[in-house]
Amino acid sequence: MSALQTVKFYQTGTFTVGNRLLAPEERSVQANMQRTNSLNSGHRACQGCGEALGARYAIDAAMNATNRQLIAANATGCLEVFSTPYPETSWQIPWIHSLFGNTAAVATGIAAAIKVKQQKGQGQDVRVVAQGGDGGTTDIGFGCLSGMFERNDDVLYICYDNGGYMNTGVQRSSATPSAARTATTMPIGPEPGNPFGQGKFVPAIAMAHEIPYVATATVADLRDLENKVTHAMSIRGARYIHILVPCPLGWGTASHDTIRMARLAKETGIFPVFEAEYGEVKSALAIRRPLPVEDYLKPQKRFAHLFGKNPAVDTIARIQAQADKNIRRYGLLAKEAS
Amino acid sequence: MLKQCEGSHAVAEAVALCRPEVICAYPISPQTHIVEGIGEMVKGGELKDCEFINVESEFAAMSVAIGSSATGARTYTATASQGLLYMVEAVYNASGLGLPIVMTVANRAIGAPINIWNDHSDSLSQRDCGWIQLFAETNQEALDLHIQAFKLAEEISLPVMVCMDGFILTHAYERVDMPTQEQVDAFLPPYEPRQVLDVNEPVSIGAMVGPEAFMEVRYLAHAKQMQALELIPQLAQEFKTVFGRDSGGLIRTYRTEDAETIVIAMGSVLGTIKDTVDEMREAGHKIGVLGITSFRPFPLVEVAAALKHCKRFVVLEKSLAVGIGGIVATNVRMAVTGMGLKGYTVVAGLGGRAITMKSLTGLFEKAGRDELDLVTFLDLDWKVVNKQLEREREKRRTGPAAEAMLRDIGAVAARNY
Numbered sequence: 225m226s227a228l229q230t231v232k233f234y235q236t237g238t239f240t241v242g243n244r245l246l247a248p249e250e251r252s253v254q255a256n257m258q259r260t261n262s263l264n265s266g267h268r269a270c271q272g273c274g275e276a277l278g279a280r281y282a283i284d285a286a287m288n289a290t291n292r293q294l295i296a297a298n299a300t301g302c303l304e305v306f307s308t309p310y311p312e313t314s315w316q317i318p319w320i321h322s323l324f325g326n327t328a329a330v331a332t333g334i335a336a337a338i339k340v341k342q343q344k345g346q347g348q349d350v351r352v353v354a355q356g357g358d359g360g361t362t363d364i365g366f367g368c369l370s371g372m373f374e375r376n377d378d379v380l381y382i383c384y385d386n387g388g389y390m391n392t393g394v395q396r397s398s399a400t401p402s403a404a405r406t407a408t409t410m411p412i413g414p415e416p417g418n419p420f421g422q423g424k425f426v427p428a429i430a431m432a433h434e435i436p437y438v439a440t441a442t443v444a445d446l447r448d449l450e451n452k453v454t455h456a457m458s459i460r461g462a463r464y465i466h467i468l469v470p471c472p473l474g475w476g477t478a479s480h481d482t483i484r485m486a487r488l489a490k491e492t493g494i495f496p497v498f499e500a501e502y503g504e505v506k507s508a509l510a511i512r513r514p515l516p517v518e519d520y521l522k523p524q525k526r527f528a529h530l531f532g533k534n535p536a537v538d539t540i541a542r543i544q545a546q547a548d549k550n551i552r553r554y555g556l557l558a559k560e561a562s
Numbered sequence: 563m564l565k566q567c568e569g570s571h572a573v574a575e576a577v578a579l580c581r582p583e584v585i586c587a588y589p590i591s592p593q594t595h596i597v598e599g600i601g602e603m604v605k606g607g608e609l610k611d612c613e614f615i616n617v618e619s620e621f622a623a624m625s626v627a628i629g630s631s632a633t634g635a636r637t638y639t640a641t642a643s644q645g646l647l648y649m650v651e652a653v654y655n656a657s658g659l660g661l662p663i664v665m666t667v668a669n670r671a672i673g674a675p676i677n678i679w680n681d682h683s684d685s686l687s688q689r690d691c692g693w694i695q696l697f698a699e700t701n702q703e704a705l706d707l708h709i710q711a712f713k714l715a716e717e718i719s720l721p722v723m724v725c726m727d728g729f730i731l732t733h734a735y736e737r738v739d740m741p742t743q744e745q746v747d748a749f750l751p752p753y754e755p756r757q758v759l760d761v762n763e764p765v766s767i768g769a770m771v772g773p774e775a776f777m778e779v780r781y782l783a784h785a786k787q788m789q790a791l792e793l794i795p796q797l798a799q800e801f802k803t804v805f806g807r808d809s810g811g812l813i814r815t816y817r818t819e820d821a822e823t824i825v826i827a828m829g830s831v832l833g834t835i836k837d838t839v840d841e842m843r844e845a846g847h848k849i850g851v852l853g854i855t856s857f858r859p860f861p862l863v864e865v866a867a868a869l870k871h872c873k874r875f876v877v878l879e880k881s882l883a884v885g886i887g888g889i890v891a892t893n894v895r896m897a898v899t900g901m902g903l904k905g906y907t908v909v910a911g912l913g914g915r916a917i918t919m920k921s922l923t924g925l926f927e928k929a930g931r932d933e934l935d936l937v938t939f940l941d942l943d944w945k946v947v948n949k950q951l952e953r954e955r956e957k958r959r960t961g962p963a964a965e966a967m968l969r970d971i972g973a974v975a976a977r978n979y
Contacts, residue, residue: 292761298768304770310766310771315766317764318761318765319766320632320766321768322652326624333586333629335629337629337637343611348761350761368621371618371619375615375617
């Protein structure tokens with residue numbers, strides 16, 4: 225890429241792009257009046273829910289990429305509960321919920337059935353998406369997820385990561401960030417909040433399986449998310465997309481700040497946004513204007529104990545070190561800024 | 563076609579004849595030979611249009627089965643013992659969703675202590691999971707029940723467990739009559755699901771159900787099992803028409819016509835019991851046998867009818883409801899409520915303990931004299947048990963009990979009863 229960009233679509237401070245400035249084929253899936261509304265309106269997600277937004281964009285993009293030949297398997301969790309309070313369902317696509325920890329395996333079964341039906345000439349080429357929250361992915365569903373990766377089953381697994389068990393009342397998961405307050409990591413005792421040195425970053429573990437495609441995304445950059453889902457659906461085999469989806473309830477943020485929080489997670493280096501193929505990082509979204517982690521932490525009540533009269537300077541420094549490590553590891557600093 | 567083969571192999575071949583579309587399995591003894599056999603048939607191209615998936619756990623095995631069955635594929639898996647327990651959450655889910663998966667359970671004990679040999683603790687622990695449970699007496703019946711199981715499961719949209727004694731049946735070489743593909747095709751039509759994940763008619767499957775409908779949904783599961791009570795004998799009849807032999811059904815009686823004592827059991831031990839009964843009949847004892855093929859649904863009416871004219875019944879079961887006694891016996895007692903019969907529970911053969919004709923003869927004679935305790939543990943080594951109980955009375959830190967009891971017994975290759 226040349227250092228000089230010829231046209232800058234985005235407005236100052238955001239990457240928001242007006243679709244009308246783009247050629248029709250470059251416009252977002254959501255901008256298309258023929259979009260599928262796979263996760264339709266009327267569901268019961270909280271105001272400002274990052275997961276609902278992420279799922280809507282991701283599944284519509286997958287529907288668009290597969291010519292509407294898509295089946296979704298869903299883990300137990302917020303997304304499942306708020307979308308299907310029967311007799312109401314928000315899903316406009318064939319959708320199954322089985323259990324909390326088995327979604328990747330259910331998707332494997334769906335893919336296997338489709339493959340056989342196709343061999344027999346009994347069906348179209350239908351693709352499969354599995355989706356769950358971070359608890360259903362990084363904790364209880366991890367065994368089935370790893371198995372699906374290892375067998376390279378033809379499934380796109382999407383994890384909507386809001387950093388905890390928000391559906392059950394904001395308990396800690398293995399995706400809860402260090403120092404964060406949850407109902408099971410209260411801000412009390414010598415090490416308030418979630419302990420450092422625990423937890424796991426599943427995109428890196430997915431890469432260790434050497435699957436064809438691993439990507440991360442946030443709801444701050446929905447075009448990037450759509451593109452990654454579209455790309456993932458052009459590939460066969462096991463694929464994994466890990467989307468950071470802020471949770472106003474669990475994070476203690478304002479409903480209108482969901483996209484801002486996601487953007488701050490990316491711009492501080494707290495959450496690296498990248499793509500990897502067969503275990504190797506291929507590209508990363510550059511941080512446009514590096515920001516200190518305080519900018520991300522401060523608006524969130526789950527980190528409130530780090531600030532106030534006596535700020536936890538050491539703890540904030542440790543979180544900054546984590547962000548700096550991400551920036552180094554994934555090469556997140558924009559070339560023009562360095 | 564008559565052939566001499568291992569029970570597992572016979573089942574593998576029967577399953578293949580049913581034209582399964584997705585098979586997933588995780589290895590556990592004594593189920594292994596079945597899935598090895600099918601895996602080989604798929605990989606070698608002998609079984610076409612079938613996906614064989616080596617999964618990372620039994621929980622995944624049942625979950626893959628849920629996904630493929632919900633997508634309209636005829637689905638099969640097999641497990642045993644710890645494997646069945648490890649998949650329990652998905653086992654309940656499969657029946658709750660009404661997915662007609664067929665699963666072989668190669669019956670094996672549950673630990674601790676770890677034990678690979680046969681008893682019925684595994685599938686009986688799942689008696690309330692909503693699956694139909696059929697118990698095979700012989701390798702021929704195990705083979706036949708699988709063919710019936712697919713038809714039964716798909717007709718009422720419920721999963722079916724075919725239970726066969728681990729090692730005693732799975733690893734025994736016996737003569738079986740292997741049906742032809744034409745026969746199986748004539749009996750078993752292609753799977754037409756009631757519900758399916760279909761892009762042309764999108765549905766949501768597995769939604770949350772609250773107090774407003776949960777009771778009704780659960781009752782429907784019960785109603786379907788009640789339908790199965792009628793369907794199982796019908797299918798056995800149809801099966802006889804196509805294959806020319808009796809297999810399956812709800813119960814089977816043997817020499818019960820004038821019997822004063824009727825012994826009730828499930829699975830392969832029925833063979834030993836029938837041989838014992840034959841000998842005792844020659845000695846003048848009025849004794850007969852009632853084999854239960856369908857444990858779920860439990861044929862209350864048929865069991866009551868079979869016991870109508872006897873004086874007492876003895877339930878001999880390879881399972882133990884710790885803290886009360888028998889599992890099968892409790893079900894049988896429900897069937898004979900108000901009939902005024904004497905009933906005895908005998909727990910036998912746990913963890914592969916041999917059940918011999920000698921022990922059975924003594925047991926049944928004692929029952930005939932009504933000298934049997936209400937709950938008997940057949941061939942229990944009281945010396946070893948009492949020694950351990952005494953040890954525990956005497957000191958606090960007695961260490962692991964199983965290991966202490968094994969030490970008391972000493973090294974033994976095999977024991978004679």
